[in-house]
Amino acid sequence: MLVPNNTTNDQPAFIFIGIPGLETLHIWISIPFCLLYFMALIGNSILLVLVRTEQSLREPQFYFLAMLALADLGLSLSTLPTVLGTFWIGAHQTGLDACLAQMFFIHTLSSVESGILVAMAFDRLVAICSPLRYSCILTNRAIFCLGGAAFIRGAALLAPLPLFLRNFSFCRDNILSHSYCYYPDLLTLACGDITFSSAYGLVFVLCTFAVDALFIIASYLKILTTILRLEASDRGLRSMQTCACHLCTVLIFYLPLISLAVMHRYVHGTPPLLYATMSNIYLLLTPLLNPLVYSLKSRQIQTALQRRLWVQRVTAGE
Template sequence: MWSFNHTASNSPTFSFVGIPGLEAARIWISIPFCLLYFLALVGNALLLILVKAEQNLHEPQFYFLAVLVLTDLGLSFTMPSVLAIFWFNVHYIGLDACLTQMFFIHALSSVESGVLVAMAFDHLVAACAPLNYTRLLTHSTVTCLGGAAVTRGAILVGPLPFLLRTFPFCGANILSHSYCYLPDMLKLACGDAIFSGVYGLVFVLFTFAVDVVFILASYMKILATVIKLENQDRNWKSLHTCACHLCTVFVFYLPLISLAVLHCYTQNTSPILFTSMSNACLLMTPLLNPLVYSLKSRQIQAALRERFWVQRVIAGE
């Protein structure tokens, strides 16, 4: 009866799997997920408040950090649907809601990748052309780079939901993730989804692949410039400044690449590993970025110490 109504209504429903084999422990599993999600929200919100409130953080690299934080917050807003699986045993989502979720996940991932490129450009100018830094990285330049990252993500991902909307979904429609992900939906489409698959590949090549090449080229140039410097203190300062960005790059791309490898080259992957990796891919970046910048950025550390010290003084009075 469900299959008949499903086919006739032309509005398929997709099913999330949660963590296979651990359904009985879903409430206990939700506790660490909920805690990590809360920490991600608090950490990113705190960074955003610091960048807005502290005058000494009103610099291009921290403006890019603010855009990165907003992107991470956008990605983390997918987590409530993941938590609903554990809390309320909600395993179903409609086609339109699934396509909308897929759009925002992939568009925001593209935006984050573009912001990482902009941050690499910021470090490149600071290391290789420090005298021209303020002339090249003006407020309008920062706005254009951030706007370009957002526009690129929206334009390139925009057609995908409309393309998938034209295909029938006539099977069980069980998603292998706890959220809607493009490769998953392409596998479930009953029609000829070759064009959508090719478009998805072009999207990956023109966003993540191009961005990785630019970031690598930037840091090769930065390293070559730093090695030539005679001032060892400046060498160390330049490398330390780049450390936060490099950590953020690894935190963002490693889970993404690992998940892509699982999709493409593994056929008998453990469902628990697959689901855990997909959830880590969604949560790791929003969770770790505030920690990386709090531990590595001296200016962020100074802003945190000053703000909390002032609050303690006021409370003492």
């Protein structure tokens, strides 16, 4: 049984339990986890290299995709130490400062990714509804501003959360439901009046993910009405195909996120195994599936990847 040690530098220690009931299999579970992390890191790195080096991908939608890949890389690297530490080498314990730092990066990068998804929806909205003004609206400056705004919003709104938690004492078992530090999970372990901190967390969710989701829905409703008014059906089909990758990415990101948030706030008595499963789906599959979706759905990325591989073969042959 894991017993927290609260004597390290007079700071509370937090315990990651991994997957409850499967502790004896953690070393075997670490094998697919390592593979998933490796694939996510390689896939997103390849996307970044392609957008950086291929002239055919110098378009706003692929610049936003590169930002998304960068956020996914950050999410993977933020959770990798504790997830693999828990399952691979049995390092179940972490200190308060390390836990708060990890929590800040996870939530900030999740907010940034949500903001980038909004920017990608705006890109598709302009491309389909105002194609003649596309290059005038989505300039390099506009792209930089949208990406910067997503980062600043996430960092600014998340900055108070670690400060809130540092003001609490932790007098319980300090056993976390996930393999990483998650704000609602930490808040349930705090002793004292957490009403304001909990309310701020809810306001953060509403001001970021809820607002972003509403904007994405409104954008695609506008896109759909525009496509239905198009005279040529094949043109409408091509327009929808350009949105397919983004819609898949939106679903991959929001469905696990919403499910995990609902379970923490409104579903009591949820089995720990379900918590562990949903949390790992949220932060493992999202960075993994995003590059796969775009690689399989986007012909431009497929062509760029094939060209890149062909150049490497020719260079190796010489």
